[in-house]
Amino acid sequence: MNPFFTTDPIEVDRPTPCYWDPALWFSEAVDNVAEAKRLCGTCPVKARCLADALAQQEKHGVWGGLSASERADLLPVVEEPVETKCRAGFTSGVGTLRRLRALAANGWTLIALAHEARDLGLTESALAGLRRTRSGGLVTTVNADLVATLYARLQGIDGPNDETAKRARNRGWRTPAQWIGRDIDDPNTNHQIGA
Ligand code: SF4
Numbered sequence: 001m002n003p004f005f006t007t008d009p010i011e012v013d014r015p016t017p018c019y020w021d022p023a024l025w026f027s028e029a030v031d032n033v034a035e036a037k038r039l040c041g042t043c044p045v046k047a048r049c050l051a052d053a054l055a056q057q058e059k060h061g062v063w064g065g066l067s068a069s070e071r072a073d074l075l076p077v078v079e080e081p082v083e084t085k086c087r088a089g090f091t092s093g094v095g096t097l098r099r100l101r102a103l104a105a106n107g108w109t110l111i112a113l114a115h116e117a118r119d120l121g122l123t124e125s126a127l128a129g130l131r132r133t134r135s136g137g138l139v140t141t142v143n144a145d146l147v148a149t150l151y152a153r154l155q156g157i158d159g160p161n162d163e164t165a166k167r168a169r170n171r172g173w174r175t176p177a178q179w180i181g182r183d184i185d186d187p188n189t190n191h192q193i194g195a
Contacts, residue, residue: 002123002137007057016043016044016045016049017039017040017042017043018036018039018040018043018062020040022038025061025062025063026060026062033062033067035086036061037062037065037066038066040062040063040065041065043065046064046065046092046144047064047162048064049063049064049065050063050065050071050131051064051067052062052064052128052129053066053071053126054071054074054075054123055129056129057075067073067193072133076181083155085141087142089141089142090138090139090140090141091137091138091139091140091144092137092138092185092187093130093133093137093139093144094185094186094187095144095148095185096130096139096144096147097130097131097133097137098144098150098174098184098185099114099147099148099150099151099175099184100127100130100147100151101131101168101174102151102155102173102175102176102179102184103150103151103155103159103167103176104131104157104159104164104165104167104168104173104174104175105168105169105173105174105175105176106154106155106157106158106165106176107159107160107161107162107164107165108154108160108161108164109158109159109160109161109164110124110127110128111124112159112160112161113150113154113159114127116150116153116154117146117150119150120146121146121150121152122143122147122150123144126143127147130143131148143171151176155176156176
């Protein structure tokens with residue numbers, strides 16, 4: 001496993017600095033932003049994290065060592081057609097996050113998922129970004145549907161990596177079998193979004 005390939009702590013040998021105190025990375029206090037940026041400087045996946053955040057146009061928090069305003073300065077200004085804005089659909093990321101975590105709890109690494117999702121156009125980078133969706137975050141309805149399709153395919157199949165399954169289960173992520181009978185899309189099902 002290449003630790004530089006993903007910012008997801010489940011995929012790397014040790015958790016990234018933001019894993020321990022995610023609230024610090026979303027604080028707007030000047031001192032906290034500075035501290036989060038400093039800690040990002042010690043993170044082995046900083047470059048990849050910043051690239052992902054720019055690709056996904058993350059609007060909040062410190063990612064890859066840059067604040068939201070600093071990242072915005074790096075993005076090209078693109079005027080979207082009005083119809084595109086109106087049609088753009090977003091939905092709660094709860095179900096998407098839970099599905100990806102459940103697949104991890106069955107041993108599915110992001111690389112293995114991306115392999116299975118080639119026909120859906122879901123890349124490892126896109127899957128990594130979706131699995132970093134924060135509690136209460138939004139995902140596009142297109143991505144939510146694609147992940148639901150992937151989940152429907154793989155939920156009954158064990159993934160290839162026992163260590164990924166072990167780490168995910170140690171973090172309390174439910175397996176697909178444990179979601180049976182529960183509404184995986186209902187944010188009120190459990191206070192812990194991934195569990
Ligand atoms: S670079 Fe990204 S993954 Fe690393 S600590 Fe900063 S926000 Fe977290």
